[in-house]
Amino acid sequence: MSGRRSSGGWPVWRQFTGGDLLGRGAAAQSRRSLEITPRIASADKVVKSVCPYCAVGCGQNVFVKDGKVIQIEGDPDSPVSRGRLCPKGSASKQLVTNPGRPETVLYRRPHAAEWEPISLDEAMEKVADRVLEARDRFWQQETDDCTRVRRTSGFASLGGATLDNEENYLMKKLYTALGALEVENQARI
Structure with missing residues (x-):
C-alpha cells in the first residue's frame, strides 16, 4: 500500500470532509498553489x-x-x-x-519601393502642409444661394479603435475647426 495516495489528499475528499462544500477555500488549494506568487506582486x-x-x-x-x-x-x-x-x-x-511595434516614423517617397525613417518634426511638417493644401484647394465659403458654409471636402477623418475618448474628442474638434465635413470613428461604425 505504500505506492497508493491516501484519499485525504484528494481535493474532492477535502471539499466534502473539511467544511469547504463549495470548494472555494482550503479544499481547492494545493501545495503548489500556496507556493506561487502572482505576476503582479513584484510591481512597483x-x-x-x-x-x-x-x-x-x-x-x-x-x-x-x-x-x-x-x-x-x-x-x-x-x-x-x-x-x-x-x-x-x-x-x-x-x-x-510588442517588440514588433514601430518606434520611428516611416515614410515612403512617391514611386519608391522602400520605407525610410524620418524625424517626427519632418513628418509633422509634411502632414500639416498636405492638410492645409487640401483644405485650401477644396474650400467652399458659401453655396450657390449665398448661404455661408465655410467647409472643405478636401479630407476626412476616420478615427481608430485604439484611440481613447479624449483623443477622439480632440480629433473631432480639430477637424471641425479645419472645416472638414466627414469626421467619423471606427468604434461607432
Whole structure:
C-alpha cells in the first residue's frame, strides 16, 4: 500500500470532509498553489487607465515595474466594467510591449519601393502642409444661394479603435475647426 495516495489528499475528499462544500477555500488549494506568487506582486506601482480599444471605457489597472508595463488587468473599482475586459482589452498589454511595434516614423517617397525613417518634426511638417493644401484647394465659403458654409471636402477623418475618448474628442474638434465635413470613428461604425 505504500505506492497508493491516501484519499485525504484528494481535493474532492477535502471539499466534502473539511467544511469547504463549495470548494472555494482550503479544499481547492494545493501545495503548489500556496507556493506561487502572482505576476503582479513584484510591481512597483499600479496606474489606473482606460482601455483604448472602443468607446465603452472599461477601467484598467496597469502594473509597472522598473518603468515598464508588466501586466494590464481589469479594474475592479471601475463602475463601467467592474474588473472585466473583453478579449481585446485583456490583450492590450501587447499594444504597448510588442517588440514588433514601430518606434520611428516611416515614410515612403512617391514611386519608391522602400520605407525610410524620418524625424517626427519632418513628418509633422509634411502632414500639416498636405492638410492645409487640401483644405485650401477644396474650400467652399458659401453655396450657390449665398448661404455661408465655410467647409472643405478636401479630407476626412476616420478615427481608430485604439484611440481613447479624449483623443477622439480632440480629433473631432480639430477637424471641425479645419472645416472638414466627414469626421467619423471606427468604434461607432
